[in-house]
Amino acid sequence: MNKKTSWMVAASMLALCALLLTMACNKQSNTEQSSNNMSQTTATAPVATPIDPATVATVNGTVKFDGAAPKAAKIDMSQDPACKGMNEAEAIVVDNGDLANVFVYVKDGLGSRTFDVPKNEVVLDQSGCKYHPHVLGVMAGQTVQIKNDDQTTHNIHPTPKDNREWNESQPPAAAPLEKNFAREEIMLPVKCNQHPWMKMYMNVVKSPFYAVTDKSGKYEIKGLPPGDYTIAFVHEKLGEQDQKVTVGPKDTKTVDQSFKAAGE
Amino acid sequence: MCSSKGNSLSTNPAIYNRAHHAFAVFTACATLVVITAGALVTSNDAGLSVPDWPTSFGYLVKVPQFVGGVRYEWSHRMVAGTLVSLTLAIAVWTLLVERRRWLRWLAIGAFCTVIAQAILGGLTVLLFQPPWISTAHATVAQTFFCIAVSIALFTGKKWVEEVPRVEFDSRRPSLITLTLLSILVLYLQLILGGMFRHHGMSWWPHVLNAVTVSFVLAWTAVRAISVYSNIEAVRRPAIIMLSLLITQLCLGFTAFLTRVAWGRDTAQPELPMVVSTVAHVAVGALLLATTVVLAIQVWRHVPVAFAERVPQAQRNASPA
Ligand code: HEM
Numbered sequence: 220m221n222k223k224t225s226w227m228v229a230a231s232m233l234a235l236c237a238l239l240l241t242m243a244c245n246k247q248s249n250t251e252q253s254s255n256n257m258s259q260t261t262a263t264a265p266v267a268t269p270i271d272p273a274t275v276a277t278v279n280g281t282v283k284f285d286g287a288a289p290k291a292a293k294i295d296m297s298q299d300p301a302c303k304g305m306n307e308a309e310a311i312v313v314d315n316g317d318l319a320n321v322f323v324y325v326k327d328g329l330g331s332r333t334f335d336v337p338k339n340e341v342v343l344d345q346s347g348c349k350y351h352p353h354v355l356g357v358m359a360g361q362t363v364q365i366k367n368d369d370q371t372t373h374n375i376h377p378t379p380k381d382n383r384e385w386n387e388s389q390p391p392a393a394a395p396l397e398k399n400f401a402r403e404e405i406m407l408p409v410k411c412n413q414h415p416w417m418k419m420y421m422n423v424v425k426s427p428f429y430a431v432t433d434k435s436g437k438y439e440i441k442g443l444p445p446g447d448y449t450i451a452f453v454h455e456k457l458g459e460q461d462q463k464v465t466v467g468p469k470d471t472k473t474v475d476q477s478f479k480a481a482g483e
Numbered sequence: 484m485c486s487s488k489g490n491s492l493s494t495n496p497a498i499y500n501r502a503h504h505a506f507a508v509f510t511a512c513a514t515l516v517v518i519t520a521g522a523l524v525t526s527n528d529a530g531l532s533v534p535d536w537p538t539s540f541g542y543l544v545k546v547p548q549f550v551g552g553v554r555y556e557w558s559h560r561m562v563a564g565t566l567v568s569l570t571l572a573i574a575v576w577t578l579l580v581e582r583r584r585w586l587r588w589l590a591i592g593a594f595c596t597v598i599a600q601a602i603l604g605g606l607t608v609l610l611f612q613p614p615w616i617s618t619a620h621a622t623v624a625q626t627f628f629c630i631a632v633s634i635a636l637f638t639g640k641k642w643v644e645e646v647p648r649v650e651f652d653s654r655r656p657s658l659i660t661l662t663l664l665s666i667l668v669l670y671l672q673l674i675l676g677g678m679f680r681h682h683g684m685s686w687w688p689h690v691l692n693a694v695t696v697s698f699v700l701a702w703t704a705v706r707a708i709s710v711y712s713n714i715e716a717v718r719r720p721a722i723i724m725l726s727l728l729i730t731q732l733c734l735g736f737t738a739f740l741t742r743v744a745w746g747r748d749t750a751q752p753e754l755p756m757v758v759s760t761v762a763h764v765a766v767g768a769l770l771l772a773t774t775v776v777l778a779i780q781v782w783r784h785v786p787v788a789f790a791e792r793v794p795q796a797q798r799n800a801s802p803a
Contacts, residue, residue: 292750299550308750372540372548376531376611384611386534412532413551416751 268332270444276466279439282321282432282452283477288313294416301371301391302348302414309353310456317436318478320354321454322405322422324429325440326461328448334426340364340397343409343419345373345389350409350419354455356429357421359403365389365396377409377421386412405453420455445470452476496582497643503580504638510569511631515768517566518624520559522764525680526757529555530612536605563604570597573634586637593630600627614683621677622670625768632772636779641716648714651788658711658785661703662778665724668696669771676767680760686743693735700728700774707777714784720777727770734763 289311296302312319340362344351346369357363367373367389376386381402389396400407400423411417422429430438440450445468453459457478464474524530529552533539539557540547544564547553570593577590603620610616636642652658672692678684707721741756749756 292748294750298554301550310748310750371550372553374532374534376534378611386531386611388532388534388540412529412556413553415528415552 266333267335270442272442274445274468275442276445276468276470276472277439277441278443278448278450278464278466278472278474279437280473280475281436282318282323282438283316283436283475284311284313284318285316285477285479287480288316289480296348296414296416299348299371299414301369308416309349311454312353312434314434314436317432317434318454318457319432319434319436320352321432321436321438321452321476321478322354322356322420322429323432323438323440323450323452323476324356324405324422324424325426325443326449326451328446329426329428332426332444334358336360337427342366343421345369345375345411345417348373348411348414348417350417352419352431354420354431355422356431357400357423358427359401359423359425360399363398363400363421365398367391367393367395372413373411373417374413375409376412377407379404379407382407382423388413405451405459406455422453450474452478454478497586498582499640499643500580500638501640503576504635504640506569506576507573507631507635507638510566510573511628511635513562513566513569514624514628514631515765517559517562518628518768519761519765520555520562521621521624522761523757524552524555524559525617525764526760527552527555527752529553530617531608532556533560534608536608537601560604563601567597567601570594570631577634577638581638583637586634589630589634589637593627593634596623596627596630599623612681614678614681617681618674618677618683621680621764622673625673625771628768629772629775632776633779636776647716647783649783650711650714650785652785653788654706654710657787658703658706658717658781659778659787661699661706662774662781665696665700665703665774666771666778668692668699669774672696673767673771676763686739690735690739693732697728697732700724703774703777704728707781711785714780716780717777717784720773720780724770724773724777727766727773731763731766731770734759734766738763 292308294306294308336358341357343363343365345367365375370391372388372390374388381404382400403425404423407421409419409421428440430440432438443466445466447465449461449463451459451461462474464472466472532552533556574590574594578587581587600623607616607620675689675692679686679689704721704725707717711717737759741759746756
């Protein structure tokens with residue numbers, strides 16, 4: 220092959236590459252709109268065990284953080300102009316020693332009781348490129364409605380151990396996604412890969428007896444039938460601590476808990 | 484103990500084609516760009532920012548809102564798509580102009596590898612990045628890079644036109660054994676690094692094997708440089724391999740500090756971690772490819788002297 224022919228072959232190869240790329244430009248089926256179908260069908264739940272509302276008890280309390288609170292990690296949202304807001308991570312949120320975002324639930328003591336799955340949905344909102352709330356409780360089979368209030372596309376990607384994994388994107392102004400989780404799972408991480416600081420934790424439980432501590436570290440679990448229970452306090456970074464409590468009819472018991480910094 | 488006769492890789496008829504070689508070099512360089520783009524995806528944890536595949540938000544090529552993780556994932560898909568086209572072109576071109584049968588097969592192999600790589604990339608997105616698939620994607624990427632670099636080497640003027648200077652190797656282990664062992668431990672290192680990077684394994688097997696890699700590669704390089712310093716085709720890749728090894732060890736320690744020691748509690752991937760881990764991946768690819776080039780050159784220039792294979796007269800022949 221002489222020099223001229225070689226360069227002609229070179230030119231035609233580049234033209235072939237360009238042609239392939241152009242062909243690839245054709246629009247494929249649009250999957251941008253995430254489906255809003257329920258991702259997992261709930262197994263037909265057995266009839267709920269009745270609870271006498273006249274005897275129910277309440278457990279409440281405050282969760283504290285012992286020692287100096289670690290400085291919140293800074294978030295840099297500059298990679299997306301649509302993201303604004305407080306630029307601090309919510310891994311450990313402590314205010315005056317009160318610890319927020321602790322998931323508190325009845326881990327043991329309910330025996331074989333079953334509960335109706337609530338008809339109302341719990342809402343997970345994405346706004347300011349953060350999840351609201353950062354820690355969420357939901358019953359197995361209950362609908363989680365996921366909204367995007369940002370002017371940017373998010374992808375919602377739960378990484379469960381015991382539930383089905385999924386990953387869907389949600390453009391601005393898209394209809395909310397409606398999902399549910401079939402199996403109990405505590406501190407199920409959810410993240411957005413477009414905005415890697417966006418992380419939250421879903422807690423899927425079998426009973427309605429759960430709460431998440433607020434900014435003042437407070438929680439309240441109402442409507443408990445009298446009995447002996449194990450209450451679990453779970454934090455995404457600080458781990459789990461359990462306490463036993465006995466509640467009589469109409470009791471209100473205070474169960475406080477404190478966490479130390481990991482490694483202390 | 485020198486001879487002017489090369490071994491089987493160089494005895495096939497070949498004609499140097501400048502444009503073909505230039506295109507092969509370009510494809511090899513493009514591969515390094517794609518590997519770097521892929522490393523940026525992993526280091527920025529952006530692999531699943533585009534949930535669909537082979538489309539991206541429903542389109543094959545339509546620029547999405549270019550923010551956050553999408554910038555990395557989408558760009559990686561586009562440069563990888565371009566590389567598939569380049570590979571198809573180099574394969575077709577090789578079939579058209581190349582007389583060496585084995586090189587035609589290598590070009591077909593390159594195209595099959597790039598297709599397998601694209602499928603692995605798709606699978607890792609659709610199956611939510613299982614560590615083994617992501618690691619396979621990382622390993623096949625570097626295998627493809629080695630193939631692309633080899634094609635560039637085999638189509639080069641030097642390879643095609645030179646009469647190779649040959650020195651028989653009577654040392655044990657032979658230099659070719661050492662280079663092949665180097666490739667083996669580097670592959671193991673790549674798999675262990677990939678498994679750690681993709682959350683399938685702890686970091687210590689990779690760091691432990693780095694000791695083996697350092698030992699084997701240093702032994703190989705020192706042997707090549709000290710005994711065959713007169714053969715440029717062997718000396719050069721050996722020196723580059725040693726320099727890349729040292730660079731890679733420094734980058735490995737930096738990646739360890741930024742990812743493991745300091746990076747645990749960061750809210751998002753931070754620049755020092757991204758830069759050091761991406762550089763560590765890219766230099767790792769260069770190191771593997773250089774070692775493959777060294778092995779090929781050793782195979783060509785320093786074959787093993789088997790008493791029965793090499794007639795005495797030939798072993799005593801003077802340099803070409
Ligand atoms: C001896 C030569 C070495 C080679 C060839 C090598 C190669 C590699 C490769 C190819 C990867 C990425 C795999 C992928 O593509 O997913 C990797 C990851 C990694 N390597 Fe090495 N490595 C070496 C030494 C070291 C050393 C000495 C250390 C630490 C002391 C180290 C620490 C790491 C870390 C922390 C990662 C993961 C980076 C991340 O999380 O993104 N490496 N290595």
